[in-house]
Amino acid sequence: MPAYGEGYWEQSWKRDKDMDFSSYSRPYYRLASLEIEVFWQNGVRSVCDAGCGYGAYALALASNGFAVTAFDVAPTAVELAGRLLDRYGLRLAGRKTASVLDTGYPDGAFDGVVCFSVLDHLTVPEAQTALQELTRITRPGGLLLLAFDTPDEDDLAREHIVLPDGSFQYAGGMVFHPYDAQAAESFLSGRPIIHRGTGPKGELVVIIRK
Numbered sequence: 439m440p441a442y443g444e445g446y447w448e449q450s451w452k453r454d455k456d457m458d459f460s461s462y463s464r465p466y467y468r469l470a471s472l473e474i475e476v477f478w479q480n481g482v483r484s485v486c487d488a489g490c491g492y493g494a495y496a497l498a499l500a501s502n503g504f505a506v507t508a509f510d511v512a513p514t515a516v517e518l519a520g521r522l523l524d525r526y527g528l529r530l531a532g533r534k535t536a537s538v539l540d541t542g543y544p545d546g547a548f549d550g551v552v553c554f555s556v557l558d559h560l561t562v563p564e565a566q567t568a569l570q571e572l573t574r575i576t577r578p579g580g581l582l583l584l585a586f587d588t589p590d591e592d593d594l595a596r597e598h599i600v601l602p603d604g605s606f607q608y609a610g611g612m613v614f615h616p617y618d619a620q621a622a623e624s625f626l627s628g629r630p631i632i633h634r635g636t637g638p639k640g641e642l643v644v645i646i647r648k
Contacts, residue, residue: 446611451492451514459492463522465638469498473583476633476645477504482550482581484531488538488572489556493519499552500528507532507548509541538568546577554585555641557625558615562603565615565625576648581632585641589616617642 477485483505487496490508496519500506510516513535520533536542538556551572557565569584576582593614598606605615617625619634622642633645 447510448512448514449610450612451512451518454492455514455518459494459518459522460525463492463494463497466494466498466501467526468501469638471498472635473633473643473645474498474502477550477581477583478502480581480632480647484548485550485552486541486543486548486572486575487519488541488551488553490519490533491515491554493522495552495554496530497522497526497528500530501526504550505531507543509534509536511535511537539564539571541571541575543575545574546580547575548580549577550581550583551576552583554583554637555587557584558586558617559613560615561601561605561613562615562625569626573648578648580648581645582648583643583645584622584626585637585643586617586622587614587639587641588618589614 485499485504485506487506487508490496490510492515493508496506496508500523508519508530516533516535520530523530553572557568560568572582596608598608601607605613607613619642622644626644626646629646631644631646635643637643
């Protein structure tokens, strides 16, 4: 299986390319959240949306005044994110196709990094590598917002195999590693957590300081 399931995600976004994401994205425009307040209060102004998908969280950040750079492993997702922000009259500071395992950005390039429901689609060793990489591109004292999807009945019921690290691998190459609050805290052991919360869809949200 290719690292980070690149082929799977590009195929998935290509299937959804012609969808109208307006109904999904509308709640993110000028989103009011504790996490955004934490970013502002801690001097975060430039943010990298790591694994941006169709751009929902990039929209939330840009519409709240942050300078947002976005990347995704799937080029179609990057295109969709740019298109979404254009619809709202907003612009990304930068965008490209890249993996969370190797972003290509300089050390300390951003005040903050947002990685929403991406690390849980990696095996644990890959997620550890990704966290190191995202920490590298965050400036000293900057913040990383990490969100982990919690498993639902569909995730557990779909046919899958269980990998040695406990990750689920589905047909086509998608990986899902279920995290509860305890597992997320264990994964982040030794890193200063300054905020714990819940995302719009019930995700576990944690903000750590570099």
